[in-house]
Amino acid sequence: MGVKFGPLFREKGVTGQIVENLTILEGKIIAIDALVTLYEMLSIIRDRQGKPLRDSRGRITSHLVGLFNRTCRMLALGIKPVYVFDGPPHPLKLRTIQERHIRREEAEQKYIEALARGDFEEAKKYAKQAARVEDYMVSTAKTLLEYLGVPIIQAPHDGEAQAAFIVRKGDAYSVSSPDYDSFLYGSPRVIRGLRITKGGGRRGEEEIKEYTLDEVLTKLELTYEQLIDLAILIGTDFNPEGFPGIGPKRAYEYIKKYGNLERIVKLGLVRWRYPFEVDEIRAIFLNPPVTTNYKIEFKEPQREKIIEFLVEEHDFNPERVSNELEPVFKRLEREEKAGRQASLFDFFR
């Protein structure tokens, strides 16, 4: 997933800004692709054999553990996450999805084999690749977020597009995503590698970095439209094959030299081999289906509901739950107090 912009961005000096301290994001609304987050949690939060965590009734809870910890930590820091859920995929994305299915099944097979011969290291590796976000995981995640008072936005199609739209409108500060694809949807800002633990770049850890579309376009000396054409040349989720012999480097060279995709095709530098027009795939990025029907409203977490849901229903350790939850309430109290003081100040002004 994600257009292979990495090498090109490095070469052109698109460095982004290191987020040294998460307090920089205090009070800011961050639009998060929910499905990507759940997938991440599900594939990483595993026991030693690579099996996901489950409750006593056998239902997977890895995604809830991760989502709960991270979301609480963000709220406690005053960072405001809104989770954007995908709708049904665009038809052009189906091939990418099928491809992922195949990869997943291969990984599943290797996982079973590794487990059978007791190679837990290998098993864990393949278990990650075989991870699949199922419907019940999405719905349990939504329930948890609802109890936490965190807004959920349902995208008509691509969550990434909806998240970008929200930032473009100024309703959120940034998209948080592992890749740069939000830029293709016009998000002015993307934060990569957003985690709660320090991650100050030591021990080869990925840093938390804030990138702007401005920087990307300036350093690459491209227009936004050209960035989209560049992505299509390299290969996107909607044309994952890209073009034979064309990688990020040559794609960039062509766009710089000839300006747009039509010219490059016309000159015979690449053969257009898709059953759709250039403009059709471009439109997915330039004009994606998004909804304006959302509201970003943070409510007070429902302590009892959360405990009932996590502890009673899914066997979470109550101590751990309150260790995460109480700092959120502490924060809320402080905010309320500050708010009262501000209005008092207004009154006497």
Place this chain on the structure above:
DNA sequence: CCTGATGA
């Protein structure tokens, strides 16, 4: 992923 314990 993230925490908390442990030991330097």
Place this chain on the structure above:
DNA sequence: TCATCAGGG
């Protein structure tokens, strides 16, 4: 204070 590591459900 920091690095390492097990364990989470």
